[in-house]
Amino acid sequence: MAIDRLQHMVADFVAKRGWEQFHTPKNLVMALTGEVGELSELFQWLTAEQGQTIMDDPAQRTKVEEEIADVFIYLLRLIDILQVDLVDAVEAKLRKNAERYPIEQVYGRAVKYSELEHD
Structure with missing residues (x-):
């Protein structure tokens, strides 16, 4: 690599x-x-x-x-x-961000996690 x-x-x-x-x-x-x-x-x-x-x-x-x-x-x-392990760290962070920033809530918007609706 x-x-x-x-x-x-x-x-x-x-x-x-x-x-x-x-x-x-x-x-x-x-x-x-x-x-x-x-x-x-x-x-x-x-x-x-x-x-x-x-x-x-x-x-x-x-x-x-x-x-x-x-x-x-x-x-x-x-x-x-x-x-x-940079690859592992990036993959883990992307998974976490995918959960924190659902597409339906953030698409086309620059918003902070704290501004989103949470369950």
């Missing part, structure tokens, strides 16, 4: 530099948060339309892709360190 391959590439990159000592869950979450902030910064003052077309500008596309890659690299490292 591609995720496993990427995890191994990241782990190898880290090991070759002796950085394992710095990759605690806390540090990785902090780094991940910082990278999400850098990605957010690219969109911060754009209009909704500008955000939709940001990838049309080659320079902006490169910046967005690099920040997304940074976010994903830290996330891959975190799930590796915490020994999370």
